[in-house]
Amino acid sequence: MHELLSVTYINIDLSIALQVILLGFIGGILSGFIGSGGAFFMTPGMMNLGVDGVAAVASNIAHKFGKAMVGAKKHAAAGNVDNKLAIYMLATAIGGVQVAVWINSFLFKMGGGGGEEGHGAPKGAGANLYISLVFATILSVVAISMLRDIMKSNKKGQDGAGPSMKIAEFFAKLNLPPVINFPVSDTKVSLWVLMVVGIATGYLAGTIGVGGFIGVPCMIYVFGVPTAVATGTELYLALFMGGYGAISYALQGFVDLRLTMLLYIGSLIGVHLGVYGVKVVNEKYIRIVTCLIILLCVVSRVVAVPIYLRQLRLIDMNPAWDVYFNSGSKFFLFASGITGALVILLKVIQAYRSRRKIQQTLLVVREPGLQPAAETAEAA
């Protein structure tokens, strides 16, 4: 451990480096596959390796900044970015990020009790507890909403019918002036609704490094933005928010550049594989896998909460038990990420093999009225 002025940096040996690369790889696959950052996996994963919560968030935000830049460029080329919406969201989200950085720094400096070796640095126990609770609450809500959506569409037999527009219609009917028109997304949104969603997105991005999980569903369900545009705009937003978050955290001395670099090794390969997976996997399957991964991540964070509570002396628990809670937390996190990533990789490999196998398949019928005289050519 390197005890510095504001944060404790962990020693990175080969084993830790490989684990961080693996976290990045799995996070990258998940982010490419479900389109929402992958921070929900990487942030707690780094905390499980002994990184301070705030350093994990800061390093991940810095990582997200660069990754979003690469992704946003691709989305912009495909016409999936609503610049006007992004500017409005950004203006409000910056406030949210600032609130998050302020709260995290305050809790970190307040410190905690403890002082023992073990999970994370006791100095950051307050911030760790806060981040874990926000993380668990928000992601539980997201996962349960997604599951309900899937079950509803199953009952109605409406696979592929798209997301419900009830919330968007409700806000549209309220017609709270000033209402802003977004031609690219083909929707109109009240400035007040925009501000609330923007601040919430910024706050969550700054607190747990998970902005897309809120921003994308809000744009789809609350604003009524098409899914592709919501994803592209969110990535564009993440670029600026990530940049702002990275600068803010770097100013406080929380960013561990080594972690950011190691995350990139895995994530930039993983994200390509994840995106490839989206092209070949059924949409409902994507949503189910996403839900299960998120729920397991939530369980992982909840299992770690007693450690922070003990460090803050809010509960009386034997410090020797920390190792069990920490192991349990690690188990659920890695189980969720590795299972999800393996399932996605399996699909990617299947698709890759079938694509190589079926290079040519052709059927030509020159006289449709007659029995088909088919000429087929199977590839070598």
Next chain:
Amino acid sequence: MAIVMISSLFQSGRKELAEIMAKKTNWPVLSREELVDRAREQGIKIGRLEVAMIKTPHQSEKLAREKDLYLAFLTATLCEKAREGSFIYYGRGGHLLLPGVSHRLRVGLSTPQEIRIDRTAQSLGLTPDKAVGYLKEIDDDFNRWLRFMHGVDSRDPKNFDAVFNLENIGLSNAADILSRMAEMPEFQPTAASTRMIENLSLSAQAKLRLALDDRTAEADLQVQTDNGVITVTYPPQQEQFRENIPAVLAELDGCREIQCTMAETNILWIQERFDPNAENYQQITQLAQRWGAAIELMRLIPPGEDAGNASASGADMDRAFSRKIQPYDGGVEDDDPQTIFNDGGLSRTKEDLLSQGRFGGQHTVCGGYASILERIQGSAQYTLVVIGDMFLSKGHSARTRQTRELALNIRDRVKAPVVTADEMKTRLLFSKKQGAQLAGFLALVVFLFIGVFTHQPELFSFLSGPLHQTYKWLSPIVMFLFIPLLAYLMGTVAGLALKIINID
């Protein structure tokens, strides 16, 4: 023979204009409402489609299928009507139907808002204030509907041949003017426009059959038609439908040949002349093999080129550029074998693509980007549009510039990446230059990692230690510059490395 398509907002007088014109010309009238009723009888769920399309701003696969089915029904019915003779159609977005048919007369109406409010209030029994709100909602829905169905802005003047301001001209006079316009040579059928109707009709009939037949109703198919040849593209996971496609399309009037191609996606390739031995052909087929894509060929004949050749090869005349007037021939084609032979290499390229199982259909259009957009708007979904060798009669600089401008114009309107052949080479294919880039960037990344991990104490001091305390703003600035650079370098390395093994 004339096809008059009147389009306007709600309560703007389109029905009245159509009826007055019908009285003057004795041409039959067809309304959108009539077609919707007929579509419902066929089992097409228009109501659900309308509600979903207007309320839900994104299209699911299911909605996209319903939309295609509805458009196919409208096209098939209007083509059938066009074969019988002149007619007048009125409805919202009527001016966007039968795309590419040069002899239709597309009419728009601009009606004073106060008149619309009065008419709405009277017809629905609303107060004027409520009528204003109602009209605003219905106009918004109308615009959304056009964007969803046809991907265009309703106010775009390029989509009309004539727009009447009813504040200044009466309906009867407008009908008179339209009747005379419809007799002009510009709105008379030509060989090309008649052939276009045949193509649209056959394509629509094929889509309807495939969508309404239980054996193929669940399949995601792309249908293209050219001169009696129907090309159906189906995704690999739906191979079970392959044998059913010819059976469903059997005995379809006007069908000479059916080609079924399996593909995960479609690439549209626009070019003046095709050559299966050319370098760009090898490149695009290489890309298609990697993506599992079918290639749809679109031959573009630029404005000013030989119209006779264009006509013989199945082109329709461009309307946005030089409007060439062809003599009225009642749709009878010149069957000079010499001109039919010159199809810009389409046949040879098609045969070669067929042998590779990559053929996704073909078209020929004459004109500029407006013609291309009209032809492809709201129809097939492409993963990529490639603008190949264009403007061949121009010098190198002019050719490069005009090709780039064409790509830019199309890019603004098509929901798919549009690249020129050069861009395709650099961005999508693995070249030697990219190999050098991969090696260079990889070396740089390794150097950066070694630098950072062998100087950790200095790094800690800079990030959070004494150096950070002294120069607090330095680390955010360096981070702001270093991280995107690193992401770019590593992202490029990862992308190129995966490209080598065909994962992209």
